[in-house]
Amino acid sequence: MSHPSKEQLQKEAAEVLSALDITALKPKQRIAIPVQEMPTQDPGVRITNMEEVAIGYSKDQVIAESLRCLQCKNAPCIKGCPVSIDIPGFILKAAEGDFQGSIDIIKESSLLPAICGRVCPQEAQCQLYCTVGKSLKDVEKSVSIGRIERYVADLERESGTIKMPEIAPSTGKKVAIVGSGPAGITVAADVRKAGHDVTIFEAFHKPGGVMVYGIPEFRLPKSIVAKEIDNLKQMGVKVETNFLIGRTRKLMDLMVKDGFDAIFVGSGAGLPKFMKIEGENLIGVFSANEYLTRSNLMKAYDPKNASTPIYNSKTVAVLGGGNVAMDAARTAQRLGAEKVYVVYRRTEKEMPARVEEVGHAKEEGIDFLLLHNPKRIIGDDKGRVTGLELLRYELGEPDDSGRRRPIAIEGSESILDVDTVIVSIGNDSNPLIKQTTESLVTNKWGNIIVDEDCKTSIPGVFAGGDIVLGAATVILAMGQGRTAAESINKMLAEK
Amino acid sequence: MNKVLHKEQLGEEVFRMRIEAPLIAEERSPGQFVIVQIDTDFGERIPLTIADADPEEGSITIIFQTVGSTTHRLAAIEVGECIENLLGPLGQPTYIENFGKVICVGGGIGVAPMHPIAQGLKKAGNEVKIIMGARNKDLMIMEEDMAKIADELILCTDDGSYGRKALVTEPLKELCETWKPDMVVAIGPPIMMKFCAETTRPYGVYTVVSLNTIMIDGTGMCGGCRVSVGGETKFVCVDGPEFDGHLVDFDNMMLRLGTYKTREAEDHHECHLEMAIQELED
Numbered sequence: 001m002s003h004p005s006k007e008q009l010q011k012e013a014a015e016v017l018s019a020l021d022i023t024a025l026k027p028k029q030r031i032a033i034p035v036q037e038m039p040t041q042d043p044g045v046r047i048t049n050m051e052e053v054a055i056g057y058s059k060d061q062v063i064a065e066s067l068r069c070l071q072c073k074n075a076p077c078i079k080g081c082p083v084s085i086d087i088p089g090f091i092l093k094a095a096e097g098d099f100q101g102s103i104d105i106i107k108e109s110s111l112l113p114a115i116c117g118r119v120c121p122q123e124a125q126c127q128l129y130c131t132v133g134k135s136l137k138d139v140e141k142s143v144s145i146g147r148i149e150r151y152v153a154d155l156e157r158e159s160g161t162i163k164m165p166e167i168a169p170s171t172g173k174k175v176a177i178v179g180s181g182p183a184g185i186t187v188a189a190d191v192r193k194a195g196h197d198v199t200i201f202e203a204f205h206k207p208g209g210v211m212v213y214g215i216p217e218f219r220l221p222k223s224i225v226a227k228e229i230d231n232l233k234q235m236g237v238k239v240e241t242n243f244l245i246g247r248t249r250k251l252m253d254l255m256v257k258d259g260f261d262a263i264f265v266g267s268g269a270g271l272p273k274f275m276k277i278e279g280e281n282l283i284g285v286f287s288a289n290e291y292l293t294r295s296n297l298m299k300a301y302d303p304k305n306a307s308t309p310i311y312n313s314k315t316v317a318v319l320g321g322g323n324v325a326m327d328a329a330r331t332a333q334r335l336g337a338e339k340v341y342v343v344y345r346r347t348e349k350e351m352p353a354r355v356e357e358v359g360h361a362k363e364e365g366i367d368f369l370l371l372h373n374p375k376r377i378i379g380d381d382k383g384r385v386t387g388l389e390l391l392r393y394e395l396g397e398p399d400d401s402g403r404r405r406p407i408a409i410e411g412s413e414s415i416l417d418v419d420t421v422i423v424s425i426g427n428d429s430n431p432l433i434k435q436t437t438e439s440l441v442t443n444k445w446g447n448i449i450v451d452e453d454c455k456t457s458i459p460g461v462f463a464g465g466d467i468v469l470g471a472a473t474v475i476l477a478m479g480q481g482r483t484a485a486e487s488i489n490k491m492l493a494e495k
Numbered sequence: 496m497n498k499v500l501h502k503e504q505l506g507e508e509v510f511r512m513r514i515e516a517p518l519i520a521e522e523r524s525p526g527q528f529v530i531v532q533i534d535t536d537f538g539e540r541i542p543l544t545i546a547d548a549d550p551e552e553g554s555i556t557i558i559f560q561t562v563g564s565t566t567h568r569l570a571a572i573e574v575g576e577c578i579e580n581l582l583g584p585l586g587q588p589t590y591i592e593n594f595g596k597v598i599c600v601g602g603g604i605g606v607a608p609m610h611p612i613a614q615g616l617k618k619a620g621n622e623v624k625i626i627m628g629a630r631n632k633d634l635m636i637m638e639e640d641m642a643k644i645a646d647e648l649i650l651c652t653d654d655g656s657y658g659r660k661a662l663v664t665e666p667l668k669e670l671c672e673t674w675k676p677d678m679v680v681a682i683g684p685p686i687m688m689k690f691c692a693e694t695t696r697p698y699g700v701y702t703v704v705s706l707n708t709i710m711i712d713g714t715g716m717c718g719g720c721r722v723s724v725g726g727e728t729k730f731v732c733v734d735g736p737e738f739d740g741h742l743v744d745f746d747n748m749m750l751r752l753g754t755y756k757t758r759e760a761e762d763h764h765e766c767h768l769e770m771a772i773q774e775l776e777d
Contacts, residue, residue, distance in 0.1 A: 203714050205535050205580040213716075242582045244714055248518050272718040274728060281723055281747050283754050290717035298711065299537055307539040307564050308711070309755040383750035430715050432733065 006039035006055050013060035020067070022095075027070050031132055035141050036065040038356075043363040047333050050217045050301055053360055054118070059097075062151040066095035068132055069143045076129035077145060082479030085109040087126055087145055094148050103152040104163075111186050112478065114157055114224050117150025119215060119323075120475045121354045140355065157227060167235060168195030173492045176201060176260040178245045178433070181209020182474040183266035183465030185228065186481030187488070188237045191264075194489045198237045199260075203244040206297065209268055210466075211474070213297040214289070216327050218334070219357070222296075246432040251440070255460065261495065262460050262488045265448060266481065269466035270430020274423055275319065279377030284311060284385030288320070288328040288424035295331050313420035315339045317388050319374060320424035321351035322471075326358060328422045329366045340366050341416065345373040345393050345406040371395075373406070375413060377421055388416045426471045433467075445470065454484035462488055496577040500554055505636045508561045509604060510570050511546070517553030519545070519583045525611035526589030526705065526737055529557065530713040532580035533568050541565050542710045542732075544608035545584060555583075558607035558636065585713045586736045589703075593620040595677040598670055599645075600663050600691050602628045602683020606637050608705055609682045613644045616680075622646050624674065626666050628683070632657035663687060664694045671698040678703070681740060685749045692740035704740035706731045709754060722748045 016033055039055040040046070046053050057065065069091040077087045086105050093102035106113045120126075126145045127133060133142025156162055173196045177184045180202040192198045206212055208225040233239060245251055245267070254260045272287030274280050291310070294300040298308035316332040318325050321344035333340045342361070344351060347370050351358060362368070371393045378387040392412035395404035429446035441449050441457035447470055448463040450456055456463050464480030466472055501513035519529065523545050532538045541563070547556035561567045572578060589612050597616050601609035606627055617623045625645040629635040630653045642648050649666045650658025659666070663683075670676060671694065679702040681691035688704040695702045708720040708731045720731035725742035729735065 203582065204712065205532055205540075205582075242580050243518075244582060244585070247584055247714075248522060248582070250522075271715045271730070271733075274718070274721075276728075281721060281728060281744075281751065283750055287718040290711060290719045293711050293717055298539065302537070306537045307534075309539075309758040311754065312757075383747065430733075432715065 003042045004037065004039070006058060009037055009039050010058035010060050013058065013064040016064050017060055022063075022067060025067060030068050030070055031135060033064055033068045035068070036061045036144060036147070038144070038147055040360070043365070046218065047330075047364050050334060052221050053218050056154055057147055057151045062094055062148055063097060065144050066091045066148055069095065070131055072131050076131065077126040077143075080126040080129045081109075082125065082475045083109045083482055085126075085149075090152070091143065091145070091148055094152055099152045099155050102148075103156045106149060106152065110478065111189050112182065112228055112474070113149050113153035115182070115211060115220060115228065116475050116478070117146045117148075117153055118220050119354075119473070120146055121323075121473060122146040123355050125475070157224070162231060164231070164234060165189070165193050167193055170197070171195045171492065173197065173261045173495070174199070174259055175488060175492075176254045176258075176263045177266065178251070178263065179203075179209055179266040179268055179465070179467075180207035180229070180239065181211065181266060181268050181465060181477065183477035183481040183484075184209065184264065185232060186478045187264045187266065187462075187464070187485045188232055189235065190482060190485030191488050192232070192235050192237050194492070196261075196489075196492060200232075200237060200239045201243040201245050201249075202239065202241045204297065205241050207239050207241060213293045214324065214327070216292065216296055216331050218330065219327065244432070246436040251433055251437040251461070252458075261492060262462065264481075264484050264488065265433060265456070265461065265463040265467060266465040266477070267430060267433060267467045269427035269471045270432070271428040272423065273426050273428055275374060275425065277374060277376050279379055279385070280423070282377055282379040282385045283383050284313075284379075284419055285377060285421045285423065286311065288318070288324045288422050289427070291328050291422050292324070292331060295335065301331075301335055310335060311420055313337045315341075315418045316420040316422060317341045317343050317374075317416060317418045318422045318424055319343050320426070321346070321353060322424065322426070323353045323357055325424035326353045326361050326366075328424050330361055330364060332420070332422065333364060333366065337420070341369050341418070342366055343369045343372050343374060343388070343390065343416075345371065346395060346403065347371060350403045369416070371406070373408065374421075378415070385419055385421055386417070388418050388421060390414050390416055427466070429467055429470070452483075453487040454480055455487060460491070496579060497581040498577050499572050499574050500552075502572075502574050505558065506633050509558065509634065509636055510561070511556060511558045512569075512572075513549075513554050513556050514578060514581065515553060516555045516581055516583070517550075519581070520548040520550045520553050520555050523548050523555065523584035524588030525591065525615040526608070527584035527586050528608075528713070528736060529555070529581055529583030530585065530710065531557075531565070531569065531578060533565060533572075533578060535579050538579070539565050540580075540711055540713070542585070542707060542713055544705070544707070544736075546607040546610055548611075558604065560604045582713060585732060587734070589615060589737060591615040591619050595621065596624075596674060597621045598624050598626060598667065598674075598676045598679045600626045600628070600667055600679065600681040600683070600687075601641070602663055602681075602687040603630070603634060604636070605683030605687070605705075606641065609680065610637060610640055610644075612680055612682075613641065617644045624670060624676070625649070626651065626663050626670075627658075628652070628663035628687070629657075630654065662690070664690050667691060667694050671695055671700060676700055680705075685745055685752065688740060688743075689745035689749075692743070692745070696741055702740035703737050704743060705736045706738060706743070706748065707736065708748065708752065722751075
């Protein structure tokens with residue numbers, strides 16, 4: 001299969017548009033417009049670089065895709081969006097070529113459109129409910145809402161004329177934000193707009209949280225995240241890096257000693273889980289967090305400049321089926337591994353990763369060992385990984401999550417020769433803030449318990465994102481951030 | 496940005512640095528460490544134990560040996576210049592109370608993290624005997640500081656150039672026989688801690704060791720620092736750095752410390768080449 005270039009896709013879109021009277025389109029004509037494919041770097045080329053895989057629509061493509069939207073009166077897509085963006089509204093503007101009008105509508109609800117357009121699992125959210133997709137009986141044929149969102153957001157950013165939100169006159173009240181990931185950034189912006197003095201505390205040396213240490217450059221360019229942080233700073237938000245709440249300062253000391261009136265905890269999903277199988281502490285076994293942080297945040301993919309080393313792998317097994325597993329597998333390949341396997345105990349249908357990431361991984365030659373699960377990791381006398389013993393699985397009855405339960409097939413052991421194992425089966429919550437903050441109530445997994453307004457058990461302390469939800473997505477963290485910010489603003493207005 | 500207030504060379508490859516860090520100085524307790532990164536874009540993050548702190552001045556003291564590219568670059572930072580990134584205090588503080596009779600064993604650079612712990616133990620009312628070991632006289636550091644704390648100070652060198660010609664385990668074994676300590680704290684190279692733990696094991700003396708493993712964030716996020724303790728996987732950064740020495744799988748830990756040894760050897764070689772060139776230029 002030849003790989004279509006951006007120019008080719010643009011040309012096809014132009015032809016589609018020229019054949020239509022776009023001012024008088026009937027629903028049937030709209031549905032008949034072909035789904036606009038996202039132009040990407042050629043797979044053979046992109047596995048040799050770290051640059052972004054998806055290049056982004058051209059103007060003709062974004063208009064053609066926007067014209068596919070039926071402008072449903074009941075807008076079912078909005079129900080699928082955690083921050084309730086007026087989706088038909090922004091798509092209508094885009095279809096008319098009013099891209100500034102389009103981004104303005106998005107920004108009424110979402111703070112990070114360039115990021116969400118890239119990393120949201122749209123097929124499980126807005127696009128899942130799209131009438132076009134439903135009528136074509138294929139969610140992949142829904143209107144590509146995320147790609148349109150990305151286009152209008154990129155256009156605004158690249159034009160260099162990002163409109164700064166209005167900031168209310170100073171209230172003299174201080175708000176501390178713990179963590180600079182998607183939840184923290186969202187709260188910071190919304191609370192700052194209300195005129196409060198906002199400081200973000202970040203443990204790492206660079207702000208951005210999972211968007212900087214976790215999600216690779218080839219999926220989310222770090223310059224986009226840096227720009228968002230820069231915008232916050234321009235709004236007057238202060239960012240303190242190298243500051244670990246619970247250690248550098250106790251959570252409650254922010255109120256008692258430093259005079260903060262409210263605190264938002266968005267410290268993220270902190271502690272990588274391991275499989276608890278034999279051989280997990282051998283050399284060559286890494287958590288996906290470690291592997292990705294070395295490559296992304298510490299820039300180990302650039303050994304000429306970076307001091308942080310990364311393991312030299314030839315054959316890699318990544319354990320897990322989520323977005324992080326795809327990121328780790330594709331990073332390993334870009335770092336020079338000759339063979340990369342994703343080992344997942346269910347089938348592709350149950351994989352939590354975005355469909356697009358799985359597709360990209362396959363195009364890049366990642367090998368999927370589905371219905372397999374590791375039994376133990378094997379090492380040599382120097383303690384280095386040499387293989388992975390796998391068991392085959394079959395699917396049984398659905399479990400609590402509604403997904404069919406994987407059952408091991410006895411006697412199905414086989415050995416996969418690998419020198420590296422990357423464990424990507426999720427995170428437990430980091431215990432630090434809980435340990436150092438009496439009376440902060442958490443559940444048995446250590447996630448902070450909040451009410452529907454994101455209030456914790458301590459007055460004035462709010463929480464959201466992965467520290468509350470467990471491992472979730474950027475957009476869900478943002479959604480909680482919006483709720484928390486509203487509660488904080490309300491509380492401070494009454495104070 | 497944290498300003499270097501004072502720097503001195505304690506031995507051939509050992510440096511003491513006092514750094515402006517008021518919040519860390521205020522919060523830190525014995526046993527805790529910091530993560531240092533010299534250059535925000537491309538530097539690596541390394542853990543270093545806090546040897547001392549002065550909350551009034553708002554400073555902490557670190558003592559380090561130049562072993563990798565980051566420690567070499569750190570040693571080149573002059574008084575008045577800044578370290579770009581410093582995070583801390585990290586890890587669980589040492590559990591200090593009056594145990595009775597305590598032996599502190601410090602090997603090489605491990606004497607530095609031992610200092611605040613020995614100080615704390617003495618202050619809590621313990622009788623403290625200190626054993627210090629080094630390869631040779633030149634690598635023996637902080638003798639005066641430790642002498643101030645110790646009820647008895649025993650010095651050993653591998654080559655006999657200073658103090659007793661012995662490994663630290665020799666006097667440790669003798670004291671276990673004759674003095675019968677209630678607790679031992681051993682900090683130093685992994686192999687030393689392993690053999691200290693083996694020495695005290697037959698006497699059933701509770702032995703605390705402080706581990707220094709590979710880390711990135713130092714906050715529990717990466718898991719690179721994991722060690723096997725009593726058959727369970729623990730994270731040195733959040734569960735430690737101190738553990739029951741009789742339960743630590745030192746062999747696995749030492750293997751894991753060698754994960755990147757090829758790269759480290761190259762870097763070390765390059766650092767010394769660069770230093771040699773620098774000296775020629777000067």
